[in-house]
Amino acid sequence: MSFQSQITLTFVCTMFLFAHMLESAPVNKTTFNHLKQVRLHLNKINKPSVKTIQSPDGDMIDCVVSHLQPAFDHPKLRGQRPLEPPLERPQGYNSSDEMSQLWAESNEFCPEGTVPIRRISEDDVLRASSVRRFGRKIRGVRHDTMSGGHEHAVAFVNGDQYYGAKASMNVWTPKVTDPYEFSLSQLWVISGSFGNDLNTIEAGWQVSPELYGDVYPRFFTYWTTDAYQATGCYNLLCSGFVQTNNKIAIGAAISPRSSYNGKQFDIGIMIWKDPKHGHWWLQLGSGVLIGYWPSFLFSHLQQHASMVQFGGEIVNSQSRGYHTNTQMGSGHFAGEGFGKAAYFRNLQVVDWDNNLLPLSNLHLLADHPNCYDIKAGKNNVWGNYIYYGGPGRNAGCQ
Template structure:
């Protein structure tokens, strides 16, 4: 055999060995990740007594309420959900909430048995869409509400400079376009305390469109919390131990139906978060007095006492994946000036004071990080009280 042939065979053999080893490593890494995903799913998908197939493809598991993920927390292990507080905040009146919330899975008129709660089942695909298992179900770190950070942009109304014990508002629900899978568009209430650096405590609830988290473009009812500025604590919905759900008819993370339409009928949801004066836990209510559950006070540091800021409005992530602002919409995808039936709104904005009383906002501030992309305007009348219109289309002639 010639020396050239020998060299050629050695090169081919080495190349084959390199490809084989590389492919083996890739397969092993994939298998390792899949095994980790399966272990994680086993942790968060609890055994169910009944399953319901939603028209949108979701699987809803009916899980014994004392076996939900919250009770994996060391301080809750072996306990059961608390009884609801006897009193709502003073001044609460459900008559201003015109529309019932309907979730797609509930259109079948099939619900979970008494003593169980409905939990949207997490799939392998859900987890694999995330950058890592550790980050699955969490917001990207670096979210700030006083400036743009990490691609996050806001159009919000807020109050600060006082002690707050909750907030309430009604918001109409839309289906905004989200351009890239790792972006989202949401509308929510924020109840916060601490600094935006490393010790921010926040409780959040509203609706969101998040293809990465849910795998589709439906607006979904969601919750969130963190006690360290989105670093290592907290999560969306029931994807970690934290929020304790008590309601057997609402699935957190499930799609909302119906939705508002441009120049058509408007559908909104009422959300109230308040601190129970007796036990100090933060309770969540949806719509006509429907209690969803609570965040135990021990989860937090600053929010064990009270909140220092309340915010209402929209947030999106702009990834600039193509080198310019994406077309991800906020709210209806239309600017605030277009008004009712066209722009997204929050109405009847209120806060809960030290005396557990609902009060209208005073000294309200408006913030739009990038008003050429998403803006906000406020008003007040006898029917809607304090209200805001907000949102926008994202990329346009003034938003590059």
């Protein structure tokens, strides 16, 4: 065989092997078309900024002109501007730390007329199961049965008409052992049945490696009007929540956090329905307004809530074939009490006349009390309170 023929044969064999490798290679998630989808989505949700602040944890916080934030992509808000704060707010017990965040530790904030928005990266979206599901929960509200691997330890009231809720909760850094699990503590304002018409408004703190790419506890919000199917999202990841505050970034890391047998740090959250316009407002601490969910986003919540919940939630993926080690709250059971267990204190609801009231007829629910449990109490300083949480997998939780 001539030298030329040997070269030709080698080339043909090489190309044949290369073609075979391409045919047998698994399809990579980050294909060209998928990356194109991701970048189109990023262009939609990352708005032009007038200033960018880099956080010590690596977050980029964009200062976006308030009427150009994602909410105003909604057809019913296009061309409008954020509303002025409501003149009357529910009055009641106030005693909680003002929340501070890592990105603002330098005391550099966004200018007036802008809102701070955590910039979403390609990696953030690529961690999601799909571009369409990015920023969305799977079904996970506690009712009669667990769903989707979600487990809860919650206190709730129902059987009345509720126009809001308020509580203070301490912030921890629970261990999340699987990248597709999360651990959160929040309050839920709920209406509708627990079928496909479920409406919820949610706010609190969460550790979610899938959503944020790290294990910091972060301030978050959520809403849905169809039981987490096609509507709603976390934070500002879709057109929905209208932010009005220029010093708090939804989705940004909270600092400081509580420590076991050490100093406790808590944040106060209130969600209530403005009697004049019907929108649901979010307030932190003793009076820091964050923004509102327009009433038109909802069906049942255009009227009032029928249930309010306070407590913790985790996802148990059982990816190793047994119950997750993901912690809820502090990672310790409710019985350990102050300084060791996670708590909610001064639990209150808002009535039809915009008054904050203590709870009556409080119910407790723990899906797996050997994994995560809950206890309630009442005193003159904390009013209604709960301790909740746990370590996940242990001798009694397999």
